[in-house]
Amino acid sequence: MNTSARMLRLLSLLQTHRYWPGGELARRLEVSPRTLRRDVDRLRELGYVVDAVRGVAGGYQLRAGGQLPPLLLDDEEAVAVAVSLQSSAAGGTPGMEETSVQALSKVIALMPTRLRRQMDALRSQTERLPWSSGPALDPALLSTLAQACRDREPVHFTYTAAVRDGVTAEPTERWVEPHRMVSMGRRWYLVAYDRDRQDWRSFRVDRISEPRTTGQTFRPRTLPAEDALSFVQAGIRRMPHRYAVRVVFETGIDDVAAVVGRWATVTGTSTRAVLEMNVDSLEWPVFVLATIDADFSVESPPELAEAAARMAARFARSLPEAG
C-alpha cells in the first residue's frame, strides 16, 4: 500500500475508534511498529494532534487540534450529513443557509450514486416541518446552482414565473450567468445575469427546474448593487407580498420574538408587542396566533382575522359547552 493511502487509513482508524494501541494499528496497516510511529509523527507534522499514552494499555488517540482533519465518513454517516445539511439549507438554521449549501454541494457532488439514492429515499420520508410552507427544496437543485455560481458556469433552466392576478405564466427557458445564491427567510433566490434579456435578475429557486450546465465558464460581471442580498431585497420590495400582517399582542416583545424569530419584525414594549410581516400564505401567521399565549388583535389583513375566526369557531363547535 501507498504511503498516502496508509496515512488516510490511519486517520480514518483514529477517527472511528477513540483509542488504539500502537501494535494494533501497525498490524492493521501492515507495517512495523516503527513505521507506525513515523506515520503518527507525519500526522503531527501535518498539524493534527495525536495523543499518546505510554505504559501498559497505552495507545494513540486523535484529539481536537488547531485544524479539522479530513473527515472520513462511512456511507451511513455521509447520508446523515447530507440529509441534515439539506434541512439546514432549507432554512432550518437561520443565518447558516449559505454555508450549509456550500458544504452540501461538496458532499453531494462527490457522493456515489448509491448514496444519493439512499439520501433521496430518506428525504422523501422526512416529515415536513410544520411551519414550512410550499414544496421542499430539491437539494440537488440547490447544490447544482451553488456549484455553478462557484465555478462560474453558465446555466440553462426552465423558469415558471409567479402567478400574477390569477394568471399562471408559461414556463420559460433561461440562459444565465449565475452570480450568487441568497437565502431570504425560508426562501432561496439565485441572482444571475440573464443572457437573453441582457440584464440582472433574481430567480426564486423553487420555480427553477431542470438546470443544465455545459461545463464552460464565463467571465464574471459586476453586479449593479452593493451585494447580492440587497439586490434581492430590492426586487422583493418592488414585488409586494400578498398579505401585510400586523398584529398587536398583549405581551412582551420577547415572547413574540421567541416564536417568530427572524422571520418578522417585532416592535413594542415589555407588555405590548407589534408584529409585522409580509407573507404569501396565512398558515404561518395563524400558527403564530395560536402559539403565543396572549390576547391579540389583528389589525391587518382582514383575511387573517377571518382565518382566526374560523379556527375559533371550529374550536367552539368541537368543545363541549362546559361552564
Add this chain to the structure above:
Amino acid sequence: MNTSARMLRLLSLLQTHRYWPGGELARRLEVSPRTLRRDVDRLRELGYVVDAVRGVAGGYQLRAGGQLPPLLLDDEEAVAVAVSLQSSAAGGTPGMEETSVQALSKVIALMPTRLRRQMDALRSQTERLPWSSGPALDPALLSTLAQACRDREPVHFTYTAAVRDGVTAEPTERWVEPHRMVSMGRRWYLVAYDRDRQDWRSFRVDRISEPRTTGQTFRPRTLPAEDALSFVQAGIRRMPHRYAVRVVFETGIDDVAAVVGRWATVTGTSTRAVLEMNVDSLEWPVFVLATIDADFSVESPPELAEAAARMAARFARSLPEAG
C-alpha cells in the same frame, strides 16, 4: 512538502473548485506538471474518479465515484455540518438520529475549540422548533455518550430522576457501562449497565449531566433484551406518561398522519381519524388541534380540552364580534 500532505491539498483543491487546469494545480502544489499528473494518477489508484478534459481550457475535475473522498471542510462549513447534525440528532430527521450522533461525535471530537465556540454561539441563537418541548439537548453530551458506547468506556454522570407525584428526586451519581444510545420520538435514552445497582437501566439523556470518562475500557456484557430499542420501549411502557391523549377528528387519517407523523398512532377511516399519543406536555397536542383544519372532539385528557377551551376563549376575546 510531503507527498501525503500534497495529496491532501490536491484533494482539497479539487473539492473547493470544480475545475482546475493542470498547470494551475502544479503551480499551487509547487511541483512539475509531470508530477501533478502522477499525483492525479495516485488519486485514481485510491479509488477517486478524476475527470480530465484535454485541449485548450482543459483541466481536472473530481467526480462522484465509488467511494466518498475524505471531506475537507473549511471552518465555516465544519460549523454548519456540526450544527445541522445537531438538529438531526435531536429528532429533526426521524430514523436518522443514531447515525447523526455518530457523525456528530466524529466532528465534535476533532473540532478545534475556536470552532466549538462558534458552534455554541450559533446553536444558542438558533430558534427552537415550535414542537420541540423541553430544553434542547446538549450535542456535546450526546456525542460524549455516543463515543463512550462506541469505545466501551465506563461513564460517571449525575442523574436527576423524573419527578414523581410532585416530589423532585435528588440527583444521584451513576457509574455505568454504556451500551447503546436510543432515540425514541424526540427523546434520547442511554441504555447502560449500572455498576452500583448491578442491573441494566435506561437513562433519559436530558437528565444526565457532567459525564466523565476515565479512559479505561470494559468488557461488553450481553443485554437481557432483543435489542436496545425494545429494552427502552419496555421501560417506557411500564412508566406511563402524564397524559394519554385521544382525539377524534372529522377528517381522513391521511390529513392527521401528515401532521403528527410518527409521533403518534392514527387509526380510522378516510372520514374519521382517531389520534392517540402519550405525552408529558400539552403543547404539542394543542398545536395539532390548531393545525389540522377539521372538527374534532377531545376524548381525553380533560386537561387538553381545557387547554383548547382556553385558546378558544383567547381567540374569542381577541377577535371583533363580527357576524
Add this chain to the structure above:
DNA sequence: GCGATTGAGGCCTGGTCCTGTCCGCAATCG
C-alpha cells in the same frame, strides 16, 4: 484542416525518503 494548447504516459536518471531492524530510554501500571 492546421496549429496551439493541454492531458496521457513511457522511459530514464539521480537522489530522496521510506522501511525495517536494533537499540537504549522514558513513562506507566501492577
Add this chain to the structure above:
DNA sequence: CGATTGCGGACAGGACCAGGCCTCAATCGC
C-alpha cells in the same frame, strides 16, 4: 521492580519519487 508500550536515534538497503524529455491524443479557435 519488571512488564508493557511509546520515543526516537542510527543505519543499510531499496523502493519510489520527481523532473526532464519524448511521442501521442484530444480539443478548440482560426
